[in-house]
């Protein structure tokens with residue numbers, strides 16, 4: 001099933017890509033490799049799935065969807081008398097260590113204080129304690145193993161956004177895995193595919209956790225990347241676009257840490273109460289709980305529309321707001337050079353990235369190459385999206401590259417700030433005007 | 442750019458100015474900073490039924506509606522230039538308890554301004570006095586006032602206006618997040634027979650040391666609060682009583698009794714000891730506040746919280762007081778309070794108290810014993826707008842030393 005689906009995707013992608021010949025040899029080689037990998041890993045995958053559907057058959061060959069799954073089956077959350085503190089969890093479904101070669105990564109969920117701008121510090125959850133999380137650069141079809149340790153008192157997961165993982169590794173709490181509990185080590189295993197600009201983020205309490213600031217780039221390279229063939233770029237930049245509601249984040253994290261003290265206490269007493277955290281085996285159980293007098297938290301929110309609002313006051317690129325974006329330096333280019341810029345929306349707000357003095361090519365969206373590159377100077381990067389652009393160095397100078405939703409080019413309402421950085425030619429020699437910094441206009 | 446400017450002026454004592462400016466263009470931004478704004482309040486309406494045995498042995502019964510202790514509080518806070526430093530102001534109005542000698546509708550309970558940082562706080566103005574260590578789970582402030590608060594030796598009124606609130610300048614310092622030292626200069630109301638308020642001089646001082654670990658932060662069993670305080674009053678001449686110094690020692694403990702956040706047990710106890718000075722009788726509140734005195738107040742609290750959602754709370758209370766220089770004149774109080782949650786901040790509340798005075802105290806107070814039942818509704822809310830100042834009392838500050846600082850006790 002998996003191979004069939006890949007073929008369709010591949011056909012759709014390659015047929016329309018002008019600079020990439022459709023039927024080149026590497027593509028076939030890659031497919032052959034995939035077929036081989038699936039055969040190797042097939043036994044383990046089937047065994048893993050069998051546990052869940054009570055069937056020896058792989059899902060792909062099942063004639064009709066079955067409806068007899070018991071909600072919550074396989075979850076520890078509904079089992080009494082257990083604790084998940086310090087557990088080591090490795091869901092089934094991925095090949096064994098001796099069947100494929102894993103590229104292994106150790107990561108952490110941490111609570112840290114992040115400085116988005118001098119004088120503006122606020123607490124965030126962060127992968128490995130850094131904002132954004134570390135950039136993964138892997139090759140297409142690499143088998144990936146990520147051991148993540150939860151060093152916070154709150155629960156988290158990792159969702160591999162735009163990566164076609166095994167479903168038990170998709171990181172959606174209570175949909176396909178239990179949330180990763182405090183001190184738990186959870187291992188994600190999957191094959192990195194398809195190639196392209198992808199990302200990862202926490203999927204527990206997503207609005208808060210993903211925004212502040214559990215997000216990072218997951219770049220899957222491929223030796224037969226059609227974009228590289230069409231545009232022989234020499235440098236590759238990753239820009240994570242972020243929106244921070246500093247007050248909501250601080251208050252939210254404070255509140256939920258307090259709440260988790262009690263939940264963690266119940267778990268420590270081996271009396272986890274799934275209702276206490278709003279977990280239900282199925283919809284009927286949810287309705288029954290409400291009938292029995294359990295109060296869904298969203299009812300409290302109805303009285304307070306202000307609490308539902310997310311009002312970001314700091315906007316950032318790779319964790320920093322202008323002028324602190326300068327800590328990363330300018331985006332460098334030389335005359336006659338192609339560079340690739342990968343834009344990733346790490347939050348839940350729209351960003352409209354505008355580059356001065358250039359018409360760039362938008363070459364990929366959601367990590368997938370476009371049928372036709374688009375010539376643009378402003379590109380929207382909406383929530384959940386990644387956009388790849390190619391800039392050609394044909395207009396030497398210093399050029400603003402910023403969110404043209406100008407309300408977001410501000411620091412706490414003061415313009416200019418936020419999502420502003422600069423494209424700088426390295427080969428200009430003496431120039432008549434060199435940028436300085438202005439932060440209050 | 443629009444500007445709205447509002448001035449609130451209360452008795453000339455405090456001017457709070459709110460400036461709202463849309464769009465931050467100004468080179469000088471300061472006046473445009475909109476403060477965090479808290480509006481909190483509590484409406485308490487109960488039907489009270491009282492059966493009293495008078496000092497002469499007669500019976501008196503009474504039933505009435507009581508809205509005393511209902512209150513409204515406005516709080517404001519904002520950050521200062523220096524990172525992590527804040528300023529705040531509070532303004533509180535309160536419905537006076539009934540049957541009090543000076544009760545007059547609403548009174549200004551609080552009007553204060555303060556500044557602070559991650560580990561210190563300085564507040565000045567009219568404020569809750571540092572004359573008690575615990576807030577017991579009772580419906581109204583005055584239900585236990587005789588037992589749980591160091592009384593004002595400069596006022597002939599036993600009303601809350603004079604007993605609970607007063608002027609102060611208070612500095613607090615936390616050298617560990619859970620450890621606090623504070624010192625205050627206090628100005629208790631000076632009120633003589635006739636009801637007129639005297640000069641608003643400083644007439645006392647207080648120092649305190651407290652360990653406080655909020656239950657919300659450590660759910661397991663254990664000590665949550667321990668504190669001692671020395672309260673010194675230079676009592677002014679009222680009702681024929683002389684200027685005199687009166688010292689009191691307070692000590693309190695709060696202990697969390699179990700490990701289950703779904704059914705939560707806790708016990709509180711507070712003792713007050715005052716060496717006292719000679720007074721002729723206990724009839725006058727100012728005289729009682731000067732006499733040698735010992736009191737112990739204790740509560741056993743329970744919160745029923747299935748799935749961590751509070752449904753009801755109950756408490757058993759007991760208190761005892763003793764005037765050593767008056768032939769061990771004493772009083773006992775026992776009671777229970779119950780609060781059933783109907784909605785967020787909306788409770789049905791019921792409370793019963795029985796108090797028995799010994800003969801000496803009965804003669805001074807005019808009654809031997811008293812049964813008091815209160816049943817009613819409580820509507821409480823606490824709404825924060827423009828939330829921007831972190832809480833020092835938050836878990837982030839308490840455990841992680843980040844994001845913290847911000848007014849302590851705003852809204853009390």
Ligand SMILES: [Cu+2]
Nearest residue numbers: 156202204209
């Ligand atoms: Cu998370």
